[in-house]
Amino acid sequence: MTQIEPVQPYPALLLQKDSDRALVVSDLHIGWERLLSQRGVHVPSQTPKIKNMMLRLVKECKPTRLIFLGDIKDAIAKVEIEEWRDIPDFFETINEKVSDIQVVLGNHDGNLEPLLPETIKIIPPTGAIFGDVGLFHGHAWPAPELLGCSSLVTGHVHPTVAIRDPMGFRMTRQVWVKAPCDGEKLAKSLLKHLSAKINSNSLSILNSKVKGKLKVSQLFIMPSFNQFLGGRPINERKRGKKKTIAFIGPILRSGSVNLNDAEIYLLDGTFLGTVDQLKALS
Numbered sequence: 001m002t003q004i005e006p007v008q009p010y011p012a013l014l015l016q017k018d019s020d021r022a023l024v025v026s027d028l029h030i031g032w033e034r035l036l037s038q039r040g041v042h043v044p045s046q047t048p049k050i051k052n053m054m055l056r057l058v059k060e061c062k063p064t065r066l067i068f069l070g071d072i073k074d075a076i077a078k079v080e081i082e083e084w085r086d087i088p089d090f091f092e093t094i095n096e097k098v099s100d101i102q103v104v105l106g107n108h109d110g111n112l113e114p115l116l117p118e119t120i121k122i123i124p125p126t127g128a129i130f131g132d133v134g135l136f137h138g139h140a141w142p143a144p145e146l147l148g149c150s151s152l153v154t155g156h157v158h159p160t161v162a163i164r165d166p167m168g169f170r171m172t173r174q175v176w177v178k179a180p181c182d183g184e185k186l187a188k189s190l191l192k193h194l195s196a197k198i199n200s201n202s203l204s205i206l207n208s209k210v211k212g213k214l215k216v217s218q219l220f221i222m223p224s225f226n227q228f229l230g231g232r233p234i235n236e237r238k239r240g241k242k243k244t245i246a247f248i249g250p251i252l253r254s255g256s257v258n259l260n261d262a263e264i265y266l267l268d269g270t271f272l273g274t275v276d277q278l279k280a281l282s
């Protein structure tokens with residue numbers, strides 16, 4: 001059994017299996033200030049704040065491994081000048097505290113490799129496994145092996161909840177999403193996706209690989225570690241704009257994740273209700 005526990009009140013997850021403890025964070029988007037600066041608002045680098053929060057968590061949780069679940073960078077393909085400075089410095093400092101660091105690549109992590117110390121293990125977007133938990137960023141399909149884990153963890157959508165009060169004011173908060181996931185439906189969609197890419201012989205091998213130990217039954221979506229970022233209100237009533245649909249990634253689009261019945265929690269652990277219940281408030 002792998003224990004899965006949000007670290008209150010942080011956007012961080014602690015996984016425990018025997019004496020192994022993995023601390024998971026997602027969506028740092030280091031260098032996001034550049035967007036402000038391009039529009040004429042200049043603020044100092046916010047990376048020290050992200051770094052300090054990380055150091056505090058490491059001290060508190062004493063992890064044996066750190067897993068970054070994608071979108072370390074903010075610029076999608078390019079490497080901006082701020083990132084040349086901030087990203088190596090961030091990882092060198094953290095690496096002094098925890099030697100085992102894995103980075104699962106997200107959609108913003110083009111050309112990230114040269115910025116990371118050599119000791120850091122880079123993992124493709126198809127994801128990593130820790131105990132009974134499959135971890136991937138969420139913009140791309142996971143590897144079939146991950147479906148043999150009972151829980152999946154992703155980031156990418158920066159989930160928030162939006163609540164409108166009787167005065168008409170709207171507040172949004174970062175949230176955790178815990179959604180039921182139909183493993184068989186997910187396996188079928190994944191195999192369909194793979195069959196378009198590979199020949200039928202390797203497909204039958206994959207088929208047996210997934211079916212033999214299909215276990216996945218729930219999906220956790222992590223809040224972004226960078227708390228300055230905007231997010232997508234998970235209880236939004238109107239969806240359907242092509243752009244949003246494309247953004248949520250293949251696993252949420254596959255129809256195997258029951259978002260309506262997903263449980264929504266604030267970072268301090270407060271249970272708010274299901275997405276369906278919260279839709280009336282958005």
Ligand SMILES: [Mn+2]
Nearest residue numbers: 071106107156
């Ligand atoms: Mn992303």
